[in-house]
Amino acid sequence: MIIHIDPDGDLAIYDQIIRQVKFAIAKGVVDAGELLPSVRELAKELTINPNTVARAYQELQNEEILESVRGLGLRICAKAPKKCQQERQNLIRIRLASILQEGLQSGLTADELKSLVQSELQSLKSGKATA
Amino acid sequence: MIIHIDPDGDLAIYDQIIRQVKFAIAKGVVDAGELLPSVRELAKELTINPNTVARAYQELQNEEILESVRGLGLRICAKAPKKCQQERQNLIRIRLASILQEGLQSGLTADELKSLVQSELQSLKSGKATA
Amino acid sequence: MIIHIDPDGDLAIYDQIIRQVKFAIAKGVVDAGELLPSVRELAKELTINPNTVARAYQELQNEEILESVRGLGLRICAKAPKKCQQERQNLIRIRLASILQEGLQSGLTADELKSLVQSELQSLKSGKATA
């Protein structure tokens, strides 16, 4: 699992970590039962403060994505993959609805939006390398 | 032009004002050359701090959406309507692309995304009253 | 609302704050809509680090007990009183069940436990002043 941090982005660093861990779990890059890199290790790798990593891991525990195994580290919960996938799909649906609604409100027709979607999907497909 | 503020929302209040002003201009609710309510007036109307209104107006001036007219107040620039429309459409296209890309990455196919778009548009159309 | 901290207790300080805030809300000592003492203020009052207070407040926000009001402070959510009362009663029931079970396992009979409960209630009633 590779995590990339953008310290200048809008999102807090700890939030970026949370999202990327969830994303990796949802995609199956890491699976239930696996141990995550230790707080100190990940902090060193990303050259950020261990506290920041700890905070991200802490919230993932609160959401029952990770569980602490005394003396060993943090492990991905059994139900985490399912949870992360569902959460991700929900997020996508909600954000899609909101952006479509905004499109309608600014005067675009449903057909215009659909063709916009079509063309964006095309360019994403062709530009796959950049993804 | 009616502006509505949600003090509990995610967005900063000054940002809500900026967006709604731009939105109103893009939609043609207000047109180039018109004067906006004064800082004090709008602040009173929205029962928020005048500093907050001033900050929003300031930023709109920086973006050349508004221009100060000595002794009169703030007026909508001649090029503002075009600018706001373009900015809005750009925003929508960018956000649409980003959400579609995310959808693809999380394993949805292009067809699944298209039908998702279709169904969301349907439900938006039927639930128009709430918009 | 008075919060008392025992820095040598088993519970983390931030956890003591969380519990006492929830307790105060459940009891109605503070009500929905009220603002809590600011992070810095409470930290000063308890002579602990502001970060520790912030962490407690942060978790209370995650649980939707508090909500942040930009520039003003943290306010008790509308649904918080109900939520806190229910949570508290659940906790009591669970802990009661666990302690009773342990009693049965260590050889006490149901009747012995009931009379134990009776006598403890008596002494709590009479010693009310110490509570």
Added chain:
Amino acid sequence: MIIHIDPDGDLAIYDQIIRQVKFAIAKGVVDAGELLPSVRELAKELTINPNTVARAYQELQNEEILESVRGLGLRICAKAPKKCQQERQNLIRIRLASILQEGLQSGLTADELKSLVQSELQSLKSGKATA
């Protein structure tokens, strides 16, 4: 005496061992004078770190529950059964008092608590198989 360890539980492993040893002594499963399994043996059986077993045994010696017998191992002290029983009952009484007090503080009446106790005892009796 069978000891069962839950490595994912809230309690430290060494603490689980301590409690279960004390519990077994209190119930008479093992009696004064008997020898306990050696550190290495128990560690192997529970597949945990020998340090962890050693720590538990150490603490039991400090509390004069166990005594070291040169060349033989660790033996249950003569006074241990009495001690463990009393400690257990004290613990139960104290925790019962605390939870009852908390119940009263959160607005439940003595009668409500008593009927709560009654119903919990009922459900424990019927669900005995799970205990």
Added chain:
DNA sequence: GTGGTCTAGACCACC
């Protein structure tokens, strides 16, 4: 070695 907690002090955006 691991995570968990706390302190101290800094900077930011917002009102």
Added chain:
DNA sequence: GTGGTCTAGACCACG
């Protein structure tokens, strides 16, 4: 003034 985030460095319990 408010909360939100991050850094730095310390100590603890656990295995």
